[in-house]
Amino acid sequence: MKYHINNELIYDSNSRMLWHIASPDEHILISETAGRLLVRLLETPNTVIDRETMIYDVWDKFGYIGTGSSLTQYISILRKIFSSMNEGDIIRTIPKLGFSFNANIIKDVAPPIAHDFVELSDNKNTKQSLDSSGIESRRVRLKKISPQIILYIWLPFFLAILFLVRITTSLYFHPPLFTNVNLFKLGDIKDCSVYTLSTYSVEYQEQKLKIANQFSSFNLPCINNSFFIFDPEDLYIFESKGRVFLTRCTYKKDSTNEISGCKDVYIHN
Incomplete structure (x- = not known):
């Protein structure tokens, strides 16, 4: 998801990249922990979040051990990053309460897919409907197959394919020293x-x-x-x-x- 901050900065939570709209080629890579903390702040802008909640949402929730000291350190890291982009006062400390991310935030969210139909019957196993063009369609509930049966059917095929791939790669394939990365x-x-x-x-x-x-x-x-x-x-x-x-x-x-x-x-x- 992309967060537009004060119509000046953009943060992409998927790549953990932060950049200025005026300089889209100059990215700052945010570390994984700092990225989780930044997303937590961006999700509730202009709202005071207490320290215990932030520690839980950024560390404990993901299986890490968080402390007040580590929270203070990563808040400091984010402040220095935003200061380098002329947004030094965007994270505020509220004494004895917590922290607040003071900014106007707009999220880039993909619009939901519309399912436009009108149900004509409410049969237990079958439903008829009309789509937006007026063409009749039918939805049938299929009986679910047990996961154990699916596992027994596909496991031998999967193991055989895995074995063949392993033999093939060991005999004929030599991986390159480097994968394609941008330096x-x-x-x-x-x-x-x-x-x-x-x-x-x-x-x-x-x-x-x-x-x-x-x-x-x-x-x-x-x-x-x-x-x-x-x-x-x-x-x-x-x-x-x-x-x-x-x-x-x-x-x-x-x-x-x-x-x-x-x-x-x-x-x-």
Whole structure:
């Protein structure tokens, strides 16, 4: 679902991307937890939500353990993101009550499919109807088949197909080193280009590249014919907590499109 915020920003809850209407190509990727928190605020704008309700709806409801401290940290992350987009006062703290998202919100919701018919009879097993063109149609209630019977019928076929696929892939199929993903240039560390998975504001990119440089200097220095892919959580960018992934990939000799191998660093604070 897409949320239009003050007719200036758009947040897509499916991709967790936030962007300015005037700059549709400059997206900010919101982390999973921050995305759930933002959706909770967007669903009830201009309304005070108490801290206990937010912790339950964002963490407990999804099987995670939430605390008042974690809620405060992610509220801070969202505020910094909106501040970078000139909407710094959009999340307000109501002392001793909770938080409020003060904005005009419009949701993009697909219209429901209309079922236009007039029932002519109310027989237990059959119903006749007229559609909008006046053509008679018939709806028949079918007897439900037991799920156990369906399982017994299809399970052998499914296992046989799975076995054949496994044999085929092991013998003939060699997956590529990379799937097709869009990488965005973040900057450079010495002679190595640094890429990330999403576009960000200039200030956000500078902070992200700075952290990538720190990780590279301690763990994966730049070497000839190589490049980096860097992907940290939003929480780490602002609070130095969370997950960080850095990989250094090296091209094959005399090639710029074939990779000989990659070395990864993954940190979770």
